[in-house]
Amino acid sequence: MRDTRAELLLQAETLVRRRGYAGFSYADLAETVRIRKASIHHHFPTKSDLAHALVAAYDARYDAALAEIRAGEPDAIERIAAYGALYLGGVEAGLGCLCAVLAIEGDALPATLRADIARFFEKHIAWLEGVLAEGVAAGSVRVSAEPRATARMVVAALEGALLMERLLAGPEGFRGTLAALCDGLRPAGVSSDRTDTI
Amino acid sequence: MRDTRAELLLQAETLVRRRGYAGFSYADLAETVRIRKASIHHHFPTKSDLAHALVAAYDARYDAALAEIRAGEPDAIERIAAYGALYLGGVEAGLGCLCAVLAIEGDALPATLRADIARFFEKHIAWLEGVLAEGVAAGSVRVSAEPRATARMVVAALEGALLMERLLAGPEGFRGTLAALCDGLRPAGVSSDRTDTI
């Protein structure tokens, strides 16, 4: 027995992350999942229903990943490197960030969806702010501005790098940006042994 | 006598930057420019012709702006701040970066267009690499990694911030990221008087 709904979510996510929200159709999705177009409407009545479900699933996966990083990695810089590695997966697969894709088409999207996306980003910023604040307290991080502004900058840099390096230098280019980002947060005089093995 | 072609380019750019490439149509454009749909085809036979022209014009404007910054501003950090201010205009107007928008829908775009966009980003990276290298030589910039990787990171951070802050905190949020970015590039012990007045 196959879980059609899950399959639809998986393939729809890939399509959106590859071609954008307006750039994929129920017909495309129907073809890749090998189901009739009308059957998709049974699971997701409208396209924006599907989009909501997509964001919810994506968000939940990130929630789990953030929690795991926090639990498994004590060092702040390593936590950020691990966070960056989540994006690296996208670059490797040639897929943009779901929420970045949707954010860009923002003006054409339902307001509720835009709110979901905003919450996604806010959550990441808050998480990073916490990580940075702890790192500063522990002396393993040097932040030039307030942690909040730096947190925003880190998310922005990673989102931007995913967007750009998918077209330019691929994983190679992304790793470079991630390394530069992490190095910039290290206190002066601390070596950066591990940044090239992220 | 009005320059319809220029008007078309202007309005099309706004539409794309607001809703994405797949998210706007010749019908939309015709309505805002108050012309018939078929007349647009006279100026831009196909949609991808229009897209190419859009990128070319956008790219040319950035070329001019980068040259002006280089000519008018001697200090490296101030140059980067001025570069960031170019993006700020987008946040204020609620418009994404044209090339970021197109990059995200990359897989659905003609390959030639993708190449144009890649060149746009490469150019910015190269420009920033030059600015950073000069700054390092002059002692006004401290780069933790190689200038090339830092340059990539700067473009990524600004592209990402424009994308995100359009939905989140607006110009306020963007200025914060820009300040954090610039502060991170300043040599230790140098005050950041001007970052809040960018």
Add this chain to the structure above:
DNA sequence: AAAAATCTACCTACTCATTGGTAGAACGAA
């Protein structure tokens, strides 16, 4: 346990607005 009712997941076969694009005529300026 058998029969009846309901539900789930999928189907074919549409609707109807919109998409990018074309053909060819009309207009105005040089």
Add this chain to the structure above:
DNA sequence: TTCGTTCTACCAATGAGTAGGTAGATTTTT
């Protein structure tokens, strides 16, 4: 008269979404 521009009037294809039906599993009633 010719050229550049804009128009009306179309086209085939595709978009999201709907109507209504069928086969099979599940639940409810007798």
